[in-house]
Amino acid sequence: MYKHVACLVRKEGTSHGEFVDYWQTHHTPIARDIEGVVRYHTVVPTDPEHSEFDGVAELYFESLDDLHDALGSPGSRDYDPTKAVAAKAREDVDEFLAIDERPRFIGEEVVQKDAVGGDTNGLYKHSAFLVRKEGLTHEEFRDYWETQHTPLARDIEGVVRYHTVYPTDPENAEFDGVAELYFETLEDLHDALGSPGSRDYDPTKAVAAKAREDVDEFLAIDERPRFIGRETVRKDATEGVEGY
Structure with a gap:
């Protein structure tokens, strides 16, 4: 499944509460x-004062062609859609978003673990926007992430679902990948991954601590935003798709 992940930053002069109200209701x-969207998530930060973004929006498509046809080129922070509803949505974002401060990421999602039958509605989510360590190529980063780190991350205490998202156009992507870990409660998430506000974390659980130690092998931690929020599934037309 291909998806467009938008890290949302509110327009200047708008409070976080006003932003969320407009985002959710309008x-x-x-x-x-x-056009082409088969699944749509909104993720609202659990601690807005310490969050790096005001929210995350995820739009899923069955094919990369469908995604590009709706939302435009793979690399840009902005997009210029020609489809009617997509164009209306693009026009509307100027009402509440600071577009130039809003990273976007286009990637292919792989479900690495699923103990909830694909139902992520209401779950708490830790999204890590990954930047590779200096000296590594994207291919070296991806190989390490897939073969060494993912087997650790999916077994972190409390994780009930885990995705890795690989950029479809690494040369133009703002991040080398996105790692998404889901928990049933916020307490489970904090217990495994640490405080809600920091870019880094200091876990005490055994597997989580091992995973934290391992990220230094392939990630530039200080350049890797993280986002903690609660996910709401706004649309789901993926019945019959494996993992959903």
């Missing part, structure tokens, strides 16, 4: 009907 009904 923009979401448009975005979930963008």
Whole structure:
């Protein structure tokens, strides 16, 4: 499954509460009907004062062609859609988003663990936007992430679902990948991964601590935003798709 991940930053002069209200009540009904969208998530930060973004929006498509056809080129922070609803959604984002401060990521999602039958609605989510360590190529980073780190991360205490998202156009992507870990409660997430606000974390659980130690082997931690939020599934037309 291919998805467009938008890390949302509110427009200057708008409070976080005003931003969330507009996003949920005005923009979401448009975005979930963008041509080709088969699944749509909104993720609201659990601690807005310490969050690096005001929210995360995830739009899923069955093919990369469908995604590009709706949302434009793979590399840009912005996009210029020609489809009717997608164009309406693009026009609407100017009402509440600081577009130039909003990273976007286009990638292919791989479900590495699923103990919830694909139902992520209401789960708490830790999204790590990964930047490779200096001296590594993207290919070297990906090989290490897939073969060494993922087997650790999916067994972190409390994780009930785990995705890795690989950029479809690494040369133009703002990140080398996205790692998404889901927990049933916020307490489980904090217990495994540490405080809600920091880019880094200091876990005490055995596997989580081992995973934290391992990230120094392939990630530039200080350049890797993390986002903790609660996910709401706004649309799901993926019945029959493996992992959903």
